[in-house]
Amino acid sequence: MTAEKTLVLASGNAGKLKEFDGLLKPLGFDVRPQADFGVHDVEETGLTFVENALLKAREASRVSGLPALADDSGLEVDALHGAPGIYSARFAGEPKSDTRNNEKLLTALADCVEGQRSGRYWCVLVYLRHPDDPVPVIVQRSWEGEILAHPRGEGGFGYDPLFWLPDQNMSVAELSAETKNRLSHRGRALQGLVDLLKVAHG
Numbered sequence: 001m002t003a004e005k006t007l008v009l010a011s012g013n014a015g016k017l018k019e020f021d022g023l024l025k026p027l028g029f030d031v032r033p034q035a036d037f038g039v040h041d042v043e044e045t046g047l048t049f050v051e052n053a054l055l056k057a058r059e060a061s062r063v064s065g066l067p068a069l070a071d072d073s074g075l076e077v078d079a080l081h082g083a084p085g086i087y088s089a090r091f092a093g094e095p096k097s098d099t100r101n102n103e104k105l106l107t108a109l110a111d112c113v114e115g116q117r118s119g120r121y122w123c124v125l126v127y128l129r130h131p132d133d134p135v136p137v138i139v140q141r142s143w144e145g146e147i148l149a150h151p152r153g154e155g156g157f158g159y160d161p162l163f164w165l166p167d168q169n170m171s172v173a174e175l176s177a178e179t180k181n182r183l184s185h186r187g188r189a190l191q192g193l194v195d196l197l198k199v200a201h202g
């Protein structure tokens with residue numbers, strides 16, 4: 001029996017929190033959202049996913065006094081030269097809105113034909129044992145797909161209704177939660193992180 005390990009999840013995104021819960025609970029982690037400790041969203045001032053994930057993890061660990069796990073993620077679209085990238089959550093401005101972000105993405109790709117709508121999700125996870133941890137555990141994973149011209153499906157969050165998986169013949173929003181966790185950038189990054197934690201930190 002694995003000893004239960006408590007950690008704070010440095011995210012205010014309900015979709016991410018649900019996915020992490022489903023993935024980490026069966027592995028014996030007691031997962032606490034940052035809101036439980038009154039952690040506020042930090043300004044994501046980094047120029048890379050990893051910098052932003054570090055900022056989020058450090059703040060959550062500092063306020064909660066617990067080890068922290070942060071996720072900075074986003075969508076990279078080739079026809080848009082990598083946009084929205086690290087700005088995915090803020091693509092259509094503040095306050096953040098998945099609906100407006102999806103609309104903006106469709107507009108930006110309006111003249112882009114099928115076959116030229118490739119892209120990928122990125123997920124960067126950072127785990128800190130404490131706010132001053134000099135050896136963060138970092139894992140980055142991507143997930144290839146294509147951007148649909150019309151939304152499909154009700155599941156997931158964010159850009160999922162527009163993210164098409166040719167292999168599955170479905171959008172991510174049409175996958176079950178279990179299948180998304182098994183295939184996704186986040187699910188696979190987390191598996192990699194858990195494997196590293198076993199080696200790096202016992």
Ligand SMILES: O=c1nc[nH]c2c1ncn2[C@H]1C[C@H](O)[C@@H](COP(=O)(O)OP(=O)(O)OP(=O)(O)O)O1
Nearest residue numbers: 011012013071072073074075088089157158159160
């Ligand atoms: O599996 C995914 N399915 C759909 N969309 C996704 C996914 N993974 C990331 N995304 C999108 C959502 C958001 O537009 C951006 C993440 O932005 P990101 O700053 O990391 O998250 P956030 O601001 O929503 O919450 P927080 O920073 O508190 O973790 O990428």
Ligand SMILES: [Mg+2]
Nearest residue numbers: 041044072089
């Ligand atoms: Mg964010």
